[in-house]
Amino acid sequence: MPWPVGPRNSGQVSAAAGMAPQTDPARKRARVKTGGRNLAREDIMDMARDRAESGLGAMRTTARSHLNPKDAADKRPSGRLGACFRFCRRTQRHGCRPALSHVSRPIVPPSDHHLPPRMKTASLHLALYRTLLVSLLALAVALPAQAAEWPGWRGPNGDGTSPGLKNLPDTWAPDKNIKWKVEMPAWSGSSPVVWGDKIFLNTPSKEDPSAAPPPPPEPAPGKKARPRPAGGRGPGGQEILLLCLDRATGRELWRRQYDRGNDIKMKHNMSSPSPVTDGKHVWVVSGNAIVACYDFAGNVRWTFDIQKNFGKMGIQFGYGSSPLLVDGKLVFQMLQGLYTDDPCYVFALDAATGKTLWRVDRPTDAEHESPDAYSTPSLLVHGGKKQIVIGGADYVTGHDPETGAELWRGGGLNPNKSRNYRVIASTLVNNGLIFTPTRVTPFITYKAGGSGDITATHQAWKWTDKGAPDVPTPVTDGELLYFVDDQGAFTAIKAKTGEKVYGPEQTGIGRTSASPVLADGKIYIVSESAETAVVRAGPTFKLIGKNALDGSYTLCTPAFVDGTIFLRTGTHLYAIAK
Known part of the structure; x- marks a missing residue:
């Protein structure tokens, strides 16, 4: 098929042999x-x-x-x-x-x-x-099994749901339904992940108020550098850390520095990606594109410098994607373009050793900032076969996990070919549908099962109305798809047809960057001011309540395990339970 042409379209593919799955899930206790x-x-x-x-x-x-x-x-x-x-x-x-x-x-x-x-x-x-x-x-x-792990960003299925959870709290306050809270060294967009009795988080160290401020960020091409404004939040300290906490108490078990160099780039600092774990090891990546693997005792197993191995990245706000763990492979995307003419690419590392298994270029004709994407890869299982789904740079693509080879692609995500159509929200897969966010609209849903160019042949529906998200990734229960836009407004549409059910409805929590989570028949939405709206899932909008905490700058999607919500704000990690 005719792929897009341009300076990023070398289309080279390299692959190495795969490996056996490394996962060994711990026994779950309901x-x-x-x-x-x-x-x-x-x-x-x-x-x-x-x-x-x-x-x-x-x-x-x-x-x-x-x-x-x-x-x-x-x-x-x-x-x-x-x-x-x-x-x-x-x-x-x-x-x-x-x-x-x-x-x-x-x-x-x-x-x-x-x-x-x-x-x-x-x-x-x-x-x-x-x-x-x-x-x-x-x-x-x-008895229905309670979810005993939350192994990566957006949970056990990577889709922001945990159907087996019951008896979750829908009201809390600083003095109500708080099991414990522990202070964080600094704010971060990195969400907590949970396995067994341990919690893992990515974070900068605590900021030294006497240290000289870091230089202002590099300006975009053709624009002047702007000095950092006085006051407001700093980026945190210069060390990028992986924290391990005790799940029962929040007590810190260990911390490891795996990178250095931190700055604010819009909503990012250099600790934004969330870790991922298989119950034996935990993997983490920094905004500077340093990958590290640790065992549960805190021993480093390997590190990998993406820029050293594959060239300097050219993405505006630093690396923001979380890794996807699939059958012993760590899959990453590097969708870039504002600061480089190098191609976008996708690659996989051996989770056990850190060695490169494959790397493939991902062609695009997107221009200026539009190749940049901060989304996380998704896993699609269709017809008994696994595929990696990547959204951004004006396309959504499916890849073979064994080789990285591109299997299909859908276009039309940037119909006017805007030069600043960077993508933040991630793709979502459910029941053979691939929900594909863009920079608000159009929001396009494709049917799985295609090959080659599926733009015209496999489009299920397209949303161009109000309510679509820019930053938060949607969530679905299979019947309804739920949008949360950047102002916290809530919209429900039919997942199979794109027909509006209701919305946008105001939750009243204000600006929102965290992605919604569906559990116990409720959708939890966390605002940038650490206030959580709880909405009843279903065809009628019902706001159950709003729950304020410390008011700090909050970007993280919460984790849900065994009746407890682990919510990271800009200052603390909270364990919330009845």
């Missing part, structure tokens, strides 16, 4: 409210086994009492079953069925005509315990 206590599935199973063993003990005790009642006088069952045992012994009701009088469902015991009278009673007790064991095990299996 929790259920039982008798005022939170029990895990494993706890329920252990309890059931204990009950069954006590039933066997009761049978053995009764057998001994048949031979020598005195020896077993202190070894009878207790509680309701013990009362039944004692009543039956006094009245000689050896045919008693305790299930009929002490539990809600009658249970017919197995035949025990060959047993001595007292062993018949014990066999009934054992039948009840066995039934209890089966019931509790069935309950444990049937």
